[in-house]
Amino acid sequence: MPDTPHYEQQYLDLMRHIWRHGDERIDRTGVGTRSILGATMRFSLADDAVPLLTTKRVYWKAAAREMLWFLTGDTNIRELVRQGVHIWTDWPLDAYRKATGETIDRDAFEARIIADEGFALEWGDLGPVYGAQWVNWPRYEPAGEGLYRRAEKGHNQIAALVEAIRVTPGSRRLLFTGWNVAEVAQMALPPCHMTYQFQVSNGKLNGLLFQRSCDLGLGFAFNIFGLSMITRMLAQQCDLEPGEVVWQGGDVHLYLNHAALVEEQMSRVPSGAPKLRIKNRPSSIFDYAIEDFEVVDYAPQSHISAPVAV
Template sequence: MRHPEQQYLDLMEDILARGDARVDRTGVGTKSLFGSMMRFDLSDGTVPILTTKRVYWKLAVKEMLWFLTGGTNIQPLLKEKVTIWTDWPLATYRRETGEEISQKEFEQRIVEDDAFAARWGELGPVYGKQWRRWLGPDGREHDQIAALVKGLRENPASRRLLFHAWNVPELGGMALPPCHMVYQYHVTSDGRLNGLMYQRSCDVLLGLPFNLTGAVALQAMLAQQAGLRLGEFVWMGGDVHLYLNHLDAAREQLSRTPRPLPRMTLTPRAESIDAYRIEDFVVDGYDPHPPIKADVAV
């Protein structure tokens, strides 16, 4: 049987072989393809936490839990040792103040100084704001996640079980417009929850492994809250790319053979979608190859 992770490796290989060379927003440059799909069966408990390099899955799950809080400031993330969002506010701070502060010092000040964090740790109305506090034209806020959980419980055959983050009037205020922008869900007649995530822009080497992990963690939480079993997770990408400074790292990853995927389980049902903590997630059987380092393009 073909290893599920091979889909990811095939995508990476395809980009290397025939990706279009493009000048991108960051100035780094990419090799890019348009339109891709992967499918993962979660029904046996396995999850697509990649094995051809170590994925720090707890960081990805902590990020997802932060999204669910509706937060837009990196201070709570940094207190949890999650640094994946630091690059954007750090770049803003350096540009606006002219101070060549180190990343470590910047993060320490965010953690220790609430006033500094309030001024420099904000990302604007990014994911969590749109998921939990989408602002309507009448001034009312809309909690898309609460509505989704209600829909899964009360109207599981609906074709409107989705949420998204592409709020056009607020894009300009975001540190980074949403990449994984639409999530849709489908409940089968035998009680399985299928999930689909569409990603308009996908950094295949660094971003995608985190995005897969976070999305299946969210699907597991939603299934538990609605009393459903896990079915299939479908990932769809628009502009899928490798940055030009990631090509050697991609080739290194392609030289490795996938190992058995791990299993993810949740502790007994949390009171609500807001009550989950990182301690509620258990991953067994994760035996990946060593990590592969690469720089984030900002």
């Protein structure tokens, strides 16, 4: 019998298909992409498996810190920058440069964000992105004579999800989303990994992510790790075993200026079976710390750098 293909092969096959057959188009960033609509990949989480890419190094701790940051509801880059995570800096930096005309570099901008709380409040906020919607989705309450005002405390989709998995595991409504159509225009970047859905099956928790827009060359590696991480966290909190994760992409694309990355990565052969372990079980899903997670048996090939399209 032939050997089972490495889990990463489906990713490389999708990359090759898009690069060779994708529709070449000018996108929002002006950089240009090759794109398809609709793609699906599935990955097992059995025995602590995690679908980290092995054909290039993925800085999984940055992805983990981002996921934990989302769960706090924070929307300002200051805390991420303090932790050495730079993945959200380009958007406020671009806005600052355009507004002021100052040719400040990223390091200097981040230093000001950390040192100056007022500067961070003015220039570091991303608008009501992921975390705001996940744990504080706006609710409105009567304010008299047919008027409504925004409630001080919004709806916590994550807390509600944990409760629903525990109480109604057969539900088809085990999901949360970041796509709040009323607030999309206020966001630095509308949610790309927008809707997560979960299913309990035979004592296992399966997780699915619908991603409306996926930068397959750079973003996907973080997105699939994040999906795997939160599925495992939810399973632990709800006394379930992790099952599998399903990733579904809407507009899945490769940037034209990522040619060197794409060609190099497609030439590499995936190998290895990394594992993600959670070393502690806190009292709630909101109390995990980066120290609670470890990745073992991860021996990737070298990092491949490429520019982010803003």
